[in-house]
Amino acid sequence: MKHLQILKSQVELDLKDYKMIGEPTVNQTRKLKDLTGIFQDDNAFSEIDLEQMAYTVQTWLPVSEGTPSGLFFGVSTIYPGKVGNEYFMTKGHFHAQSDRAEFYWGVQGKGMLILMNRDRYTWAEEVYPGSLHYIGGEIAHRLANTGDEKLIVGACWPSDAGHDYEEIAVNGFSARLVEMDGKPKLI
Amino acid sequence: MKHLQILKSQVELDLKDYKMIGEPTVNQTRKLKDLTGIFQDDNAFSEIDLEQMAYTVQTWLPVSEGTPSGLFFGVSTIYPGKVGNEYFMTKGHFHAQSDRAEFYWGVQGKGMLILMNRDRYTWAEEVYPGSLHYIGGEIAHRLANTGDEKLIVGACWPSDAGHDYEEIAVNGFSARLVEMDGKPKLI
Numbered sequence: 001m002k003h004l005q006i007l008k009s010q011v012e013l014d015l016k017d018y019k020m021i022g023e024p025t026v027n028q029t030r031k032l033k034d035l036t037g038i039f040q041d042d043n044a045f046s047e048i049d050l051e052q053m054a055y056t057v058q059t060w061l062p063v064s065e066g067t068p069s070g071l072f073f074g075v076s077t078i079y080p081g082k083v084g085n086e087y088f089m090t091k092g093h094f095h096a097q098s099d100r101a102e103f104y105w106g107v108q109g110k111g112m113l114i115l116m117n118r119d120r121y122t123w124a125e126e127v128y129p130g131s132l133h134y135i136g137g138e139i140a141h142r143l144a145n146t147g148d149e150k151l152i153v154g155a156c157w158p159s160d161a162g163h164d165y166e167e168i169a170v171n172g173f174s175a176r177l178v179e180m181d182g183k184p185k186l187i
Numbered sequence: 188m189k190h191l192q193i194l195k196s197q198v199e200l201d202l203k204d205y206k207m208i209g210e211p212t213v214n215q216t217r218k219l220k221d222l223t224g225i226f227q228d229d230n231a232f233s234e235i236d237l238e239q240m241a242y243t244v245q246t247w248l249p250v251s252e253g254t255p256s257g258l259f260f261g262v263s264t265i266y267p268g269k270v271g272n273e274y275f276m277t278k279g280h281f282h283a284q285s286d287r288a289e290f291y292w293g294v295q296g297k298g299m300l301i302l303m304n305r306d307r308y309t310w311a312e313e314v315y316p317g318s319l320h321y322i323g324g325e326i327a328h329r330l331a332n333t334g335d336e337k338l339i340v341g342a343c344w345p346s347d348a349g350h351d352y353e354e355i356a357v358n359g360f361s362a363r364l365v366e367m368d369g370k371p372k373l374i
Contacts, residue, residue: 009318015317020319062288063288101250130199134258157258
C-alpha cells in the first residue's frame with residue numbers, strides 16, 4: 001500500500017547522455033555484423049571491423065509490449081562512422097500497428113532522421129541537440145549519424161506500436177543518405 | 188513534394204529550460220486566480236496576489252486533439268510559492284480517455300508528482316532533473332513545486348487522451364502535499 005507515501009521513480013535519466021538508470025530497462029546493441037545488407041557498398045562492408053558497435057537502444061517498458069494505451073520511453077545512441085560514403089545508421093522500421101506515431105528529440109551529436117512514407121517518398125530532418133521530431137503513423141524512420149561523436153536521441157512511443165523491420169529489410173528506403181563533398185545528401 | 192529533401196523540424200526545444208520554439212505550439216498560462224478552490228487555506232488564498240503566475244504549459248500538437256494513435260509533446264513550468272503551507276501546484280486531472288498513459292521527466296527544479304488511482308489512494312514521486320515518471324492509465328496526476336526555483340517538466344502523451352479536470356475539481360485528491368518541518372509531506 002503506497003497511500004500517502006513519497007517515492008522515487010524506478011528509472012532515472014542522465015539528462016546529459018540520456019543513460020537510463022533503473023531496473024526495468026532493456027538494452028539492445030547492434031554491431032555492424034547485425035546490419036549486413038543495409039549498406040550499399042559491399043566492398044567497404046567486407047573490409048570493415050564487423051565487431052564494432054553501430055548503435056544501442058535502451059528502453060523503459062513500464063508495461064508489456066503490445067499493451068494498448070501505454071507508452072515506452074527510449075534512447076538511441078548511434079556511433080559515428082561510415083561504410084563507404086554511407087553513414088552508420090539504424091535498421092529503420094515502420095510500426096507494426098502502422099498508424100502509431102512517435103516522438104524523437106536530439107540530445108547529443110549530429111545526424112539525420114530519415115523518413116519514408118507508404119508512397120516511398122523519402123526525406124530527412126536534421127537531428128541536433130534540441131531538435132524535436134514528430135513521426136506520424138505510416139512513416140518509416142531511421143537515424144543516421146553524420147557527425148564525429150555519438151548521436152543520442154530520446155524517444156517516446158505507444159506500447160502497442162511494435163516494429164515492422166521486414167518491409168525495410170526487403171525493400172529498403174527509396175533513397176540513401178551519403179556523404180558528398182563533405183555533406184550529407186539523400187540520393 | 189519533399190522527396191529527397193533535407194529539412195529542419197518545425198519545432199525546436201531548448202534542452203536547458205525546454206522552451207519550445209516553432210510555429211505549431213500552444214501556450215497556456217494559469218495564474219493563481221485560475222486556481223480558486225484547489226488550495227485548502229482560504230485565508231492565505233485571500234491575502235495572496237492572485238495575478239501572480241502559478242504555471243504555464245507549452246504543447247506541440249502536431250495533429251489535432253482527439254486524433255487516435257498520435258502523440259503530443261509538452262512542457263509544464265510550475266512557479267515556486269505556497270498558499271499557506273501548501274505548495275503551488277497544477278489543477279491535476281485524469282485523462283478523458285482514462286486508460287491513456289503519459290510520461291513526465293524532470294528537467295529543472297524540484298517538486299512532486301502527486302498521483303491518485305481510482306480507489307482514491309494518493310502517493311507521490313519526487314521530481315528532479317532526470318527523474319522519469321510513467322503515469323499509467325486511470326491515474327490522476329498533478330505537479331507541485333517544492334523548491335525555490337521554477338519546476339520544469341517534459342511530457343509526452345497520446346493525442347486522444349484528453350483531460351478530465353472535472354473529477355478533481357469536484358472531489359479533489361484524497362491527500363494534500365504540504366510543507367511540515369520544512370519538508371513536503373502528504374496528509
